[in-house]
Amino acid sequence: MKVLFAASEAYPFAKTGGLADVCGALPKALRKRMIGARVVLPLYGTIGKEMRSKMTFVCHITVPVSWRIQYCGVFEAHENGIIYYFIDNEYYFKRDGLYGYYDDAERFTFFSRAVLEILPHIGFKPDIIHCNDWQTALIPVYLNEFYKHDLFYADIKTVFTIHNIQYQGKYGMEIYGDVLGLPYGKESLLKYDDCVNLMKGAIQCSDKVTTVSPTYAKEILNPYYSHGLDGILGEFSYKTCGIVNGIDYDDYNPETDKLIYKNYTADTLSDKKANKKKLQIEMGLPVSDAPIIGIVSRLVGHKGIDLIKRVFEELLAADLQFVILGSGEPEYEGFFYEMSNRHPDKVALKLGFDNALAHKIYAGADFFLMPSKSEPCGLSQLVSLRYGTIPIVRETGGLNDTVKDSADGVGNGFTFKNYNAHDMENAVWRALSGYSDKAGFEILKKRAMSCDNSWKASANAYIGLYKEILSQR
Numbered sequence: 001m002k003v004l005f006a007a008s009e010a011y012p013f014a015k016t017g018g019l020a021d022v023c024g025a026l027p028k029a030l031r032k033r034m035i036g037a038r039v040v041l042p043l044y045g046t047i048g049k050e051m052r053s054k055m056t057f058v059c060h061i062t063v064p065v066s067w068r069i070q071y072c073g074v075f076e077a078h079e080n081g082i083i084y085y086f087i088d089n090e091y092y093f094k095r096d097g098l099y100g101y102y103d104d105a106e107r108f109t110f111f112s113r114a115v116l117e118i119l120p121h122i123g124f125k126p127d128i129i130h131c132n133d134w135q136t137a138l139i140p141v142y143l144n145e146f147y148k149h150d151l152f153y154a155d156i157k158t159v160f161t162i163h164n165i166q167y168q169g170k171y172g173m174e175i176y177g178d179v180l181g182l183p184y185g186k187e188s189l190l191k192y193d194d195c196v197n198l199m200k201g202a203i204q205c206s207d208k209v210t211t212v213s214p215t216y217a218k219e220i221l222n223p224y225y226s227h228g229l230d231g232i233l234g235e236f237s238y239k240t241c242g243i244v245n246g247i248d249y250d251d252y253n254p255e256t257d258k259l260i261y262k263n264y265t266a267d268t269l270s271d272k273k274a275n276k277k278k279l280q281i282e283m284g285l286p287v288s289d290a291p292i293i294g295i296v297s298r299l300v301g302h303k304g305i306d307l308i309k310r311v312f313e314e315l316l317a318a319d320l321q322f323v324i325l326g327s328g329e330p331e332y333e334g335f336f337y338e339m340s341n342r343h344p345d346k347v348a349l350k351l352g353f354d355n356a357l358a359h360k361i362y363a364g365a366d367f368f369l370m371p372s373k374s375e376p377c378g379l380s381q382l383v384s385l386r387y388g389t390i391p392i393v394r395e396t397g398g399l400n401d402t403v404k405d406s407a408d409g410v411g412n413g414f415t416f417k418n419y420n421a422h423d424m425e426n427a428v429w430r431a432l433s434g435y436s437d438k439a440g441f442e443i444l445k446k447r448a449m450s451c452d453n454s455w456k457a458s459a460n461a462y463i464g465l466y467k468e469i470l471s472q473r
Helices: 018-031 104-117 138-147 175-180 198-205 214-219 230-235 270-282 305-316 330-342 355-364 380-386 397-402 421-436 438-450 455-470
Strands: 002-006 036-042 056-065 068-079 082-088 128-132 157-162 195-197 208-211 240-242 292-296 321-326 347-351 367-370 390-394 414-416
Touching (some): 002 018, 002 104, 018 455, 068 104, 104 175, 128 138, 138 157, 175 195, 208 455, 214 240, 214 397, 305 330, 305 421, 330 347, 380 390, 390 421, 390 438
Parallel strands (some): 157 208, 390 414
Antiparallel strands (some): 068 082
16 A cells, blocks of 8 residues: 655645644654655755755656646655655745745645646556645545556545645635636636635545544534634535544653753652753752643644643742743743733743753653643643653643543543633643652653554554545545
8 A cells, every 4th residue: 555645744844733743753653654745845945954965856747836837856765664756946936934925826736736747757546645734635636537547547546635724725716727727617616605615615525534633623613613614524424534643752851852851760759850950950940849841832822832831930939830832922922021020930931933952841841731722632641641741631622632631540540521710720730730749740740651652553443544545546
């Protein structure tokens, strides 16, 4: 079985968020299970010299983008046992960032068309093209409309994964002919709420639609979570399922992690305490036994930061410390900056993102707070469990699938259901009460570290899905 992952980012070549982690780790997990998985990405200008030095030129072709004929170079690199292909066009991709440009629709239209056009030239014909988020949503549409008549493409199937339904690729109808180049009369493939919606096209045209957790697959049928797509998802719910993400256990391993202060295992949790002490020192907090609550997040309302702000000062009345890493909306950046200045013995803040510090927070904190309004899967709670740092989360999306409240004596964290600041606050109080029971808290940390959130189960679930699709050929 051969699978080609088409994505706008994949670690270690290009990353802005969790999509890159998934598209870097899942193909590797599939390869370990004898699935011929490869990845295709844009050749962004932000990819550094070290990574570019690993690339070799394969070929160049031309790619149609409506009435345009555009150059497309193809490069290949081998990393972590995976073959990566890179689509080169400096007009579209030699820029300072990955997204956020006025012509993103045209850039990823080119990329989607190029993914299909290069297949006869790279010596790799996939059984399945696994597309990810709106940037690759046109691949199933173009495959059906322009390529299925060709015997080379006739048996290729498509899977489309929704990593975050908030970002759908919505544009005015004027791009339908001028950019997308689809036949007139087929507007219904992409038209939704009087605009072009690329994700809608993928949901309709792909063979299977997946989301990154079973709970999220159910939630997005509800208008509260769907960002307007509940209608089309309800229509095609028969081909939609949720498979929870995993994390790369090689990258996130407290026993071998070179970024943390001191390595440890579930049997040497005293060394986790050494990480806590070093974290306090680095972040300018008093060294004490006070529980540390870590937050590594985008500082936006969507991540539940508004709930934290609402009750933050009440929480600071307790004997605890916060270590916060992230950036986002000025309202929340300013709030935490003020709190860190007013309470320097209890609140440590670093604005921006620092991967090494993130690892140190996972290793050194006692709790990890993640009260998201919605969370398709979430990776941070999986990492915190791996490091024996107990998650405090809202029961939504992948958080609900991976964190169970420890009140029953078998759970691995502390949870709350309603999107309410005081419900979240109550979960924190319960966590602090659990921390005071030293023997019980040691058991809870070991239980958290025993959870298997590797890609093993998820990869097997995807293999089962691929086999189901191919059995229908």
